[in-house]
Amino acid sequence: xxxxxxxxxxxxxxxxxxxxxxxxxxxxxxxxxxxxxxxxxxxxxxxxxxxxxxxxxxxxxxxxxxxxxxxxxxxxxxxxxxxxxxxxxxxxxxxxxxxxxxxxxxxxxxxxxxxxxxxxxxxxxxxxxxxxxxxxxxxxxxxxxxxxxxxxxxxxxxxxxxxxxxxxxxxxxxxxxxxxxxxxxxxxxxxxxxxxxxxxxxxxxxxxxxxxxxxxxxxxxxxxxxxxxxxxxxxxxxxxxxxxxxxxxxxxxxxxxxxxx
Numbered sequence: 001x002x003x004x005x006x007x008x009x010x011x012x013x014x015x016x017x018x019x020x021x022x023x024x025x026x027x028x029x030x031x032x033x034x035x036x037x038x039x040x041x042x043x044x045x046x047x048x049x050x051x052x053x054x055x056x057x058x059x060x061x062x063x064x065x066x067x068x069x070x071x072x073x074x075x076x077x078x079x080x081x082x083x084x085x086x087x088x089x090x091x092x093x094x095x096x097x098x099x100x101x102x103x104x105x106x107x108x109x110x111x112x113x114x115x116x117x118x119x120x121x122x123x124x125x126x127x128x129x130x131x132x133x134x135x136x137x138x139x140x141x142x143x144x145x146x147x148x149x150x151x152x153x154x155x156x157x158x159x160x161x162x163x164x165x166x167x168x169x170x171x172x173x174x175x176x177x178x179x180x181x182x183x184x185x186x187x188x189x190x191x192x193x194x195x196x197x198x199x200x201x202x203x204x205x206x207x208x209x210x211x212x213x214x215x216x217x218x219x220x221x222x223x224x225x226x227x228x229x230x231x232x233x234x235x236x237x238x239x240x241x242x243x244x245x246x247x248x249x250x251x252x253x254x255x256x257x258x259x260x261x
Contacts, residue, residue: 004084018245041223051232051259054221055252058214058238063096067186068210074186079105079211090206091143094191098149098179100158102211103166106147109209110173113141139173146176146202148193153179178202214242232259 004019026033037043044052060078062068070076077087079101095106115123120138123129129137147154147170154170154177155163170177184199185192191202221235234255237248 015245039220041220041227044224045229049231051234052224052229053252053255054218054224054233054235054239055237055248056217056220056235056239058242059217060210061213061215062210063183063212065183065186070186072186073188074191074208075206076186076208076210079209082207082209083108087207089143089209092205093143093145093207093209094202094205095145095147095209095211096149096183097211097213098147098151098154098156098177099211099213100155100162100166101213102147102149103155103170105209105211106145106175107166107169107173110140110143110145110175113143114138144176145173146178148178148181148183148191148202150181150183151179214238216240216242 060080062078066072067074068076075090079095079097081087082089083105089109089112093106093109095102095109115134115137117138120134123134124131155166158166178193178195180195182194183191184194186208189203189205191205191208193200193202216235216239218235218239221233221239224233236251236255237243240251
């Protein structure tokens with residue numbers, strides 16, 4: 001699920017401990033797993049279940065913009081695919097979307113290629129670079145990153161503390177923000193957008209990353225519900241409404257705890 005990606009952005013590796021914990025619990029409790037299999041109505045009914053809990057997560061929004069499917073020659077990927085490491089990113093990157101996912105993806109992209117702490121220590125010890133240049137290369141990679149969004153502010157849907165922290169990182173990393181715009185077209189290495197009454201472009205873009213929000217992936221739940229099944233059905237987590245990891249975990253626990261009540 002989303003937890004497999006949430007630890008990838010900088011400063012969030014500790015979240016991986018949650019995955020390690022639940023993996024060990026699943027093994028200790030002997031829970032049967034079927035991975036790489038698509039669930040459908042038929043496969044669910046084969047189990048003759050007493051209850052089915054849907055935790056099918058989210059679908060990623062893809063705005064209806066000409067060329068966003070790559071048909072006009074642009075290199076365009078969803079943020080989840082980039083964070084999974086499925087595709088490399090170029091030297092000039094544009095992130096479409098200024099939500100938490102877009103901000104964190106931009107920060108991650110800006111830090112790719114930065115000098116590691118061990119190498120920075122070696123360079124500092126032998127004074128191979130001026131201090132300012134060393135700090136710059138340790139802080140970020142050699143990559144231009146731009147966030148573009150139709151909203152007037154970054155991170156409008158996230159908490160004040162988290163938003164302030166992310167904006168601070170964005171400023172320190174030199175990430176450019178272009179806000180309150182309407183994107184008109186992706187064509188090759190060019191993005192065409194409107195800002196106010198002006199038509200403008202971003203040129204020579206190597207990689208476009210789409211982080212335009214999510215919606216509940218509840219299609220399977222709705223299909224099953226329409227059949228009036230003889231078993232109980234529940235939907236939890238992002239499948240019900242996009243929310244925080246803590247809220248999803250709490251809802252999963254509460255649903256399972258009350259199954260027999």
